[in-house]
Amino acid sequence: SQQGEEDPQALSIQEGENATMNCSYKTSINNLQWYRQNSGRGLVHLILIRSNEREKHSGRLRVTLDTSKKSSSLLITASRAADTASYFCATVRQGAQKLVFGQGTRLTINP
Amino acid sequence: EPEVTQTPSHQVTQMGQEVILRCVPISNHLYFYWYRQILGQKVEFLVSFYNNEISEKSEIFDDQFSVERPDGSNFTLKIRSTKLEDSAMYFCASSPRTGGSYEQYFGPGTRLTVT
Numbered sequence: 001s002q003q004g005e006e007d008p009q010a011l012s013i014q015e016g017e018n019a020t021m022n023c024s025y026k027t028s029i030n031n032l033q034w035y036r037q038n039s040g041r042g043l044v045h046l047i048l049i050r051s052n053e054r055e056k057h058s059g060r061l062r063v064t065l066d067t068s069k070k071s072s073s074l075l076i077t078a079s080r081a082a083d084t085a086s087y088f089c090a091t092v093r094q095g096a097q098k099l100v101f102g103q104g105t106r107l108t109i110n111p
Numbered sequence: 112e113p114e115v116t117q118t119p120s121h122q123v124t125q126m127g128q129e130v131i132l133r134c135v136p137i138s139n140h141l142y143f144y145w146y147r148q149i150l151g152q153k154v155e156f157l158v159s160f161y162n163n164e165i166s167e168k169s170e171i172f173d174d175q176f177s178v179e180r181p182d183g184s185n186f187t188l189k190i191r192s193t194k195l196e197d198s199a200m201y202f203c204a205s206s207p208r209t210g211g212s213y214e215q216y217f218g219p220g221t222r223l224t225v226t
Contacts, residue, residue: 031213042202042219043154088154092213097142097167097206098156099215 005102006089012108019076021105023089024069030094032065034074037086037104046074046087051094079109113137115218117203123224124193132188132221134203142166143186144204144215145178154202160186193225 006023013019023032031050035043049056049065049072056063062075076083086106090099116135124130136143145157158168160178177189186205190197200222204215 033214035217040200043204043217045214045216048214090154097159097161097208098144098169099146099154100156101154103153 006087006105008105009103010106010108012110013079015079015081015109015111017079019079019083019107019109021074021087021089021107023072023074023102025072025089025091025100026070027091028094029067029091030096031092032063032072033090033092033099034061034063034072035088035090035101037088039085043088076107079107081109081111083107084109115203115205115216117201117218117221119221120219121222121224123226126195126225127192129189129191130193130223132190132201132203132223134186134188134218135184136186136203136205137207137216138184140205140207140216142206142208142215143178143180144206145188146202146204146217147171147199148202148220149196149199157188190223193223195225198223198225 029051031048033048034046037043047058047061047063049063060077065072086104088101088104090101118133143160146154148154156169158172159166175191179187200220202220203218206215
């Protein structure tokens, strides 16, 4: 079944450093989305990249998509303590509506 | 900025009871969703709803579950005869789905505890 899988499962870096999280999936997709979840809270949509796009930027976020490898990466530049959260990738298949989430990467930014 | 709201934030119920979780999606959105997240696990899709009917559902969404849009603003998830394993965070989401916009906007969630 289609599934987004992130790695690493946990990442701890110093404030100011860049954080890179990866996501792999198994089937053809229409788009891939990244979400952030602060502990015990709701999911916040960060960025969407379509299957015909290779890279997208939003502020300090950079997302890449390689459909040949069925993988995506999320780069957060110049990290801040407030970026501490879990980050999930979620895919949408062609013709489908549901998001299929991965297990997420727990990112900790140390001051 | 418009946002999805959910009530209650926390619901405690006894096994076998019925619960109704409520959501108010963003007003001009057309698609509505329910997801759940069992503690420590990934977010799982339950159901999507469009044009007053279910458009897609997962194998989790069995006869125990139902959804309804009783008026122009609310979107509800009813769980009949709750089980211990229904304990989870339930998220409502909505999406405009116009102009190729597929982003889903999530509410803060309702934590359901079944005792």
